[in-house]
Amino acid sequence: MEHSQDASAGYVSLPQETDSIFAALIDKDPVPTRSLWHDYKMFGTNDEDKTQLNAFIDDGYAPIYRELNPKHQYRIKIATLKAPFNSSPTTGSFNIKCRQHSDITDASASLVGGETVLKGQSFTEIVSDVDVTGSADYNIGSVRDITEILSISWSGLVEDHPIRIIAQYQGLVGATPTDTSDKTNDILLAETSTKNGVSRYRRFRVGNTDSDSVAHMLLKRRWVDCDSNSDLVHIPSNSILKHALLAKLAEDNADLQRAQYHWGTVNQLLEVDTDSYRGAAKPTLHIAPNGVGGGMTGMY
Numbered sequence: 001m002e003h004s005q006d007a008s009a010g011y012v013s014l015p016q017e018t019d020s021i022f023a024a025l026i027d028k029d030p031v032p033t034r035s036l037w038h039d040y041k042m043f044g045t046n047d048e049d050k051t052q053l054n055a056f057i058d059d060g061y062a063p064i065y066r067e068l069n070p071k072h073q074y075r076i077k078i079a080t081l082k083a084p085f086n087s088s089p090t091t092g093s094f095n096i097k098c099r100q101h102s103d104i105t106d107a108s109a110s111l112v113g114g115e116t117v118l119k120g121q122s123f124t125e126i127v128s129d130v131d132v133t134g135s136a137d138y139n140i141g142s143v144r145d146i147t148e149i150l151s152i153s154w155s156g157l158v159e160d161h162p163i164r165i166i167a168q169y170q171g172l173v174g175a176t177p178t179d180t181s182d183k184t185n186d187i188l189l190a191e192t193s194t195k196n197g198v199s200r201y202r203r204f205r206v207g208n209t210d211s212d213s214v215a216h217m218l219l220k221r222r223w224v225d226c227d228s229n230s231d232l233v234h235i236p237s238n239s240i241l242k243h244a245l246l247a248k249l250a251e252d253n254a255d256l257q258r259a260q261y262h263w264g265t266v267n268q269l270l271e272v273d274t275d276s277y278r279g280a281a282k283p284t285l286h287i288a289p290n291g292v293g294g295g296m297t298g299m300y
Contacts, residue, residue: 007215012056013065013201016192019222024056026206026215031056033204056215059203063151064189072185073101073145073177074167076126079137081162081191088132092157094140096126097150101173123150130157144170144177152190152199162193240269 005012007026014021021033034055068074076096080088103122126141152165169185170177190199206215247262 001219001221002217003219004214004216007206007209007213008211009067010207010209011059011067011203011205012215012217013062013203014217014219016190016199016201017221018219019202020220021056021204022218022220024215024217026209026213031206034058054207056204056206059205062201062203063199064149065191065199065201066187066189068146068148068167068187069185070147071173073147073170073173073175074187075144075146075170075177076140076189077137077166077168078140079164079166081164081193082160086134086136088135088138089130089158089161089163090133092130093155094126094128094130095151095153095155096128096140097123097152098126098143098146099148099150100124100143101145101147139168145173147173149189154192154197157192160193162191164188165190165192165199237269237273240266240273243269 001018003015003018024031024033032055034057076098078088078094080086099122103124124143124146126143128140132138146167149167157163165188167187167189169180169182169187171180190201192199243262243265247259247266250256250259250262
């Protein structure tokens, strides 16, 4: 499937129904895809340096589609996406693990190097049972100074009722939280139409972007387990099914030679499909006769 997304933040999060990038452009320029371990070794995390990343770099999974602005604080809001957009789900529950600005303690100032907050495993857990009727959107919990999302999960939602999970802007970090009519600072965290699940997005870092950068990607759909009769299933390859059926037919007719051929072909096609499922492209072999620094990015 084709997908376009804002890349100004230096990363993209793939839609939940996909899991890897076949090919991609940043604006109008083709950009290769690199694997996680390969490019961490070559470039690091790119959080503290200005290394130019000329590739989409697999960065694992993130619980939310877009990251929160570290200068802002938020509350979590649910909005229905089911027409006529006036009634939220009435059954199910949400579980959101997050960190709040109020979690920061004065004791952190006594650490060497100034104010350093040791997060450890501490977090706030917001659990909300859905029981809303006649409302298009509503707030999850009363926490209004959220600064980081650790995980979002849900269970028991009404089947085929898509929802959107939003971080609603509540002002600058440290200020008294207040609702605002300015929606430009709200952030989309997740969208789901599944009955049970967790918010989980495949993340790719990318460099050489500016405020107007857009990523255009050709993506591979992920395998989806069927939970109900209405689930949409995308068959990965008709050839796999065809050869599997022929192999089974040959076995039923005691034609082992034909069966072995067709099962071998199925195995090869599944390997190709699995390679794309694993994510990014395999690392490129670089040869530098004069060693690292001799005009090449590295040598294996």
